[in-house]
Amino acid sequence: MQTSVTFKNLDPSDNLKDYVGDKLNRFDKYLDNPAEASVVLAVEKFRHSAEINIFGDRLNLTAKEETNDMYSAIDMALDKLEKQIKKSKEKIKKRRSGSKARAMEMIAEEAEILENESGRQVRVQYIEYKPMDIEEATMQMDLLSDNFLVFTNAETDKVNVLYRRKDGHYGLIQPSN
Numbered sequence: 001m002q003t004s005v006t007f008k009n010l011d012p013s014d015n016l017k018d019y020v021g022d023k024l025n026r027f028d029k030y031l032d033n034p035a036e037a038s039v040v041l042a043v044e045k046f047r048h049s050a051e052i053n054i055f056g057d058r059l060n061l062t063a064k065e066e067t068n069d070m071y072s073a074i075d076m077a078l079d080k081l082e083k084q085i086k087k088s089k090e091k092i093k094k095r096r097s098g099s100k101a102r103a104m105e106m107i108a109e110e111a112e113i114l115e116n117e118s119g120r121q122v123r124v125q126y127i128e129y130k131p132m133d134i135e136e137a138t139m140q141m142d143l144l145s146d147n148f149l150v151f152t153n154a155e156t157d158k159v160n161v162l163y164r165r166k167d168g169h170y171g172l173i174q175p176s177n
Contacts, residue, residue, distance in 0.1 A: 008041070039052050050077045132154055134172065
């Protein structure tokens with residue numbers, strides 16, 4: 001993590017810079033992309049304050065703490081930032097998993113799984129098919145990425161299945177009567 005440390009009313013100290021840098025580097029495991037940190041360490045009378053801003057990875061986090069000791073102010077501000085990062089990551093996970101759960105529910109509604117005597121599962125999917133001729137069905141297959149298309153043949157008024165063969169041509173399954 002790229003870190004810039006600014007001192008206000010305080011002599012610049014390599015110990016404080018190293019301390020802040022080491023503590024901020026542990027946040028890299030939470031962030032997917034590189035981030036930048038801006039740290040302002042200030043002293044006003046007896047108050048020591050630490051303000052830390054993290055930019056990047058679609059995050060803009062800020063934490064500020066004031067205590068009697070600079071190191072404890074830094075630690076408390078970093079604890080606040082850690083909570084904010086974890087909360088935002090959980091929010092993102094929750095949103096993403098919610099869409100997966102909805103998709104799985106929709107698939108479960110479209111298809112049902114039956115189990116036969118041998119213990120094998122049979123997935124039953126209900127589809128709507130419309131009347132069309134064979135030429136229109138082949139044009140539909142060219143547009144679809146599926147390997148088969150179920151339709152009612154407009155000429156015979158019977159259910160047919162058009163499927164894509166391994167050689168790239170099409171096959172047609174239709175009832176014999």
